[in-house]
Amino acid sequence: xxxxxxxxxxxxxxxxxxxxxxxxxxxxxxxxxxxxxxxxxxxxxxxxxxxxxxxxxxxxxxxxxxxxxxxxxxxxxxxxxxxxxxxxxxxxxxxxxxxxxxxxxxxxxxxxxxxxxxxxxxxxxxxxxxxxxxxxxxxxxxxxxxxxxxxxxxxxxxxxxxxxxxxxxxxxxxxxxxxxxxxxxxxxxxxxxxxxxxxxxxxxxxxxxxxxxxxxxxxxxxxxxxxxxxxxxxxxxxxxxxxxxxxxxxxxxxxxxxxxxxxxxxxxxxxxxxxxxxxxxxxxxxxxxxxxxxxxxxxxxxxxxxxxxxxxxxxxxxxxxxxxxxxxxxxxxxxxxxxxxxxxxxxxxxxxxxxxxxxxxxxxxxxxxxxxxxxxxxxxxxxxxxxxxxxxxxxxxxxxxxxxxxxxxxxxxxxxxxxxxxxxxxxxxxxxxxxxxxxxxxxxxxxxxxxxxxxxxxxxxxxxxxxxxxxxxxxxxxxxxxxxxxxxxxxxxxxxxxxxxxxxxxxxxxxxxxxxxxxxxxxxxxxxxxxxxxxxxxxxxxxxxxxxxxxxxxxxxxxxxxxxxxxxxxxxxxxxxxxxxxxxxxxxxxxxxxxxxxxxxxxxxxxxxxxxxxxxxxxxxxxxxxxxxxxxxxxxxxxxxxxxxxxxxxxxxxxxxxxxxxxxxxxxxxxxxxxxxxxxxxxxx
DNA sequence: AGCTTGAGTATTTTT
DNA sequence: TACTCAAGCT
Numbered sequence: 001x002x003x004x005x006x007x008x009x010x011x012x013x014x015x016x017x018x019x020x021x022x023x024x025x026x027x028x029x030x031x032x033x034x035x036x037x038x039x040x041x042x043x044x045x046x047x048x049x050x051x052x053x054x055x056x057x058x059x060x061x062x063x064x065x066x067x068x069x070x071x072x073x074x075x076x077x078x079x080x081x082x083x084x085x086x087x088x089x090x091x092x093x094x095x096x097x098x099x100x101x102x103x104x105x106x107x108x109x110x111x112x113x114x115x116x117x118x119x120x121x122x123x124x125x126x127x128x129x130x131x132x133x134x135x136x137x138x139x140x141x142x143x144x145x146x147x148x149x150x151x152x153x154x155x156x157x158x159x160x161x162x163x164x165x166x167x168x169x170x171x172x173x174x175x176x177x178x179x180x181x182x183x184x185x186x187x188x189x190x191x192x193x194x195x196x197x198x199x200x201x202x203x204x205x206x207x208x209x210x211x212x213x214x215x216x217x218x219x220x221x222x223x224x225x226x227x228x229x230x231x232x233x234x235x236x237x238x239x240x241x242x243x244x245x246x247x248x249x250x251x252x253x254x255x256x257x258x259x260x261x262x263x264x265x266x267x268x269x270x271x272x273x274x275x276x277x278x279x280x281x282x283x284x285x286x287x288x289x290x291x292x293x294x295x296x297x298x299x300x301x302x303x304x305x306x307x308x309x310x311x312x313x314x315x316x317x318x319x320x321x322x323x324x325x326x327x328x329x330x331x332x333x334x335x336x337x338x339x340x341x342x343x344x345x346x347x348x349x350x351x352x353x354x355x356x357x358x359x360x361x362x363x364x365x366x367x368x369x370x371x372x373x374x375x376x377x378x379x380x381x382x383x384x385x386x387x388x389x390x391x392x393x394x395x396x397x398x399x400x401x402x403x404x405x406x407x408x409x410x411x412x413x414x415x416x417x418x419x420x421x422x423x424x425x426x427x428x429x430x431x432x433x434x435x436x437x438x439x440x441x442x443x444x445x446x447x448x449x450x451x452x453x454x455x456x457x458x459x460x461x462x463x464x465x466x467x468x469x470x471x472x473x474x475x476x477x478x479x480x481x482x483x484x485x486x487x488x489x490x491x492x493x494x495x496x497x498x499x500x501x502x503x504x505x506x507x508x509x510x511x512x513x514x515x516x517x518x519x520x521x522x523x524x525x526x527x528x529x530x531x532x533x534x535x536x537x538x539x540x541x542x543x544x545x546x547x548x549x550x551x552x553x554x555x556x557x558x559x560x561x562x563x564x565x566x567x568x569x570x571x572x573x574x575x576x577x578x579x580x581x582x583x584x585x586x587x588x589x590x591x592x593x594x595x596x597x598x599x600x601x602x603x604x605x606x607x608x609x610x611x612x613x614x615x616x617x618x619x620x621x622x623x624x625x626x627x628x629x630x631x632x633x634x635x636x637x638x639x640x641x642x643x644x645x646x647x648x649x650x651x652x653x654x655x656x657x658x659x660x661x662x663x664x665x666x667x668x669x670x671x672x673x674x675x676x677x678x679x680x681x682x683x684x685x
Numbered sequence: 686a687g688c689t690t691g692a693g694t695a696t697t698t699t700t
Numbered sequence: 701t702a703c704t705c706a707a708g709c710t
Binding site for chain 2: 070071100101102103126127149155180207210211241270271273274375376377378379435436437438439440441465467540541564565566567585588589590591604
């Protein structure tokens with residue numbers, strides 16, 4: 001069989017990574033553990049795709065390759081590329097086992113549901129559902145009425161999730177990450193115990209359970225052997241963002257690391273809040289004897305050297321890491337430096353960005369090849385207003401998701417309940433859509449339904465409160481139709497929409513926009529073959545922005561990209577504008593005092609900077625307005641220069657001011673002049 | 686029991 | 701500004 005011709009287009013390090021492993025005469029292909037350290041923009045996806053192609057070329061059955069990625073989109077992209085590389089040699093290469101840890105877990109658990117004591121039609125709770133369930137338990141246990149303020153549902157869930165994913169005791173989790181909740185340890189333990197019971201009763205798994213069940217299955221010798229026997233090669237992308245639980249799953253599947261390839265960049269580890277630990281990638285080679293092979297990719301195909309100089313200087317200031325220096329393959333001669341722009345406040349920042357974006361577009365760079373990046377979603381608020389005012393279309397990634405919108409959850413709750421009759425959460429939501437039905441009536445109805453062994457026909461006999469009476473027959477009929485086992489999936493979403501539309505108008509404002517979302521949802525639903533698949537994939541892969549909240553640009557129209565840095569991972573743009581580069585944001589004020597978090601903040605800035613191909617602006621407003629004050633208030637703090645912008649980094653930047661910045665009297669260096677925010681917060685510590 | 690209204694509070698990033 | 705919670709009204 002001919003070698004893959006495009007391997008020649010790879011650089012030596014990429015080629016070594018793609019071809020690692022060997023096939024002795026008469027033997028099957030084999031490879032020991034491999035770690036690919038792929039710096040930003042060094043052709044990671046391409047290399048990994050070539051590795052997949054190479055494996056197939058060497059006789060590995062694509063159906064026996066497990067490819068774990070961070071997002072579904074990444075999995076699709078990888079499959080597409082591998083297919084294209086193999087294009088000439090092979091007809092059709094499908095990688096059926098590619099997806100996120102969570103979606104693969106979902107599939108494996110369904111397959112072996114009976115063996116782990118689950119119904120095969122268990123529900124997957126998305127973040128919001130899980131929080132609702134947590135809230136329910138929280139109320140039941142009387143914790144919401146405590147004298148002192150008990151953590152809110154989202155905090156409870158975050159604590160629970162962190163504890164599960166790190167596999168550390170609750171007390172440690174609290175002390176380290178949620179110190180302000182430490183006094184509630186006993187109550188939280190009880191709460192979590194009840195939460196687990198509730199989930200089991202509902203036959204519902206949250207995100208963490210998906211991993212926990214896979215973990216448990218991998219720990220069972222018999223089951224592990226069965227699962228393991230399905231795969232010859234395991235490849236893991238974005239390994240720096242895996243957590244302890246995920247690493248343990250891999251270790252259980254491949255104790256000696258045979259056929260295991262992990263790819264990542266420790267310098268881009270930015271998910272510790274999700275319990276990811278950069279130690280996974282730092283300690284990977286030493287797990288094995290002999291240590292895993294390490295290949296480092298340092299040739300950057302994305303950015304100009306000027307941008308890389310700044311990024312290299314920034315990351316070199318960090319502590320524990322695989323040292324590497326990115327070298328540009330493009331624009332080697334010219335070294336235009338990124339700008340460091342100081343200006344007055346966030347309004348000036350917004351105006352500056354708009355001006356620069358338009359100027360760059362004049363220069364021939366379309367809006368969609370430019371992006372504005374920020375640490376947290378609300379940092380873009382002022383800019384969004386300005387963009388709307390100036391009629392510049394944009395799409396915002398990160399922040400509020402389609403699936404988190406109340407009306408979308410309403411519509412889905414009907415399908416979710418139909419799909420899993422034991423799903424009390426979905427039932428509660430669905431029932432309360434009707435007037436006159438609140439938590440109490442919903443509970444009564446569900447209890448009756450449960451007493452009737454979840455028989456859908458029994459719903460019709462339930463006597464609802466007077467206000468709901470006129471809607472009841474249609475509702476019972478709808479549910480019976482949706483749940484009918486032999487009923488076709490096609491058209492179900494449409495039936496739900498028709499039933500729900502009158503209620504939508506009563507329950508929510510902006511009904512027209514929301515109705516549009518439901519049509520959109522119907523269109524998405526049609527792309528899935530079964531209801532179960534639709535619902536679980538939707539929970540696992542929250543569709544990106546619908547755009548309706550961000551101004552709905554037509555798809556063929558040109559639009560500016562707004563994105564959180566976390567959502568910008570793996571992407572690139574010709575011009576990147578980075579907002580609020582000042583101490584307090586980089587690093588975030590919440591991470592002060594914990595060195596490992598400060599290091600993560602450094603990496604976050606690094607990720608943001610390395611998204612840029614040609615133009616990069618770091619913008620630093622001098623004045624930050626304090627929230628929580630009247631509209632006309634003028635309380636503000638002065639942002640100090642980010643501690644990451646050391647002399648070495650500044651030497652790689654062009655420092656300028658814009659607008660009236662220089663007229664302000666600004667304290668030089670040091671910490672915040674008036675730390676109002678800190679004072680407000682200290683009340684709670 | 687459910688719905689409405691008013692008051693008080695706020696820890697970023699997401700599979 | 702947005703969201704949650706609890707009191708008070710229907």
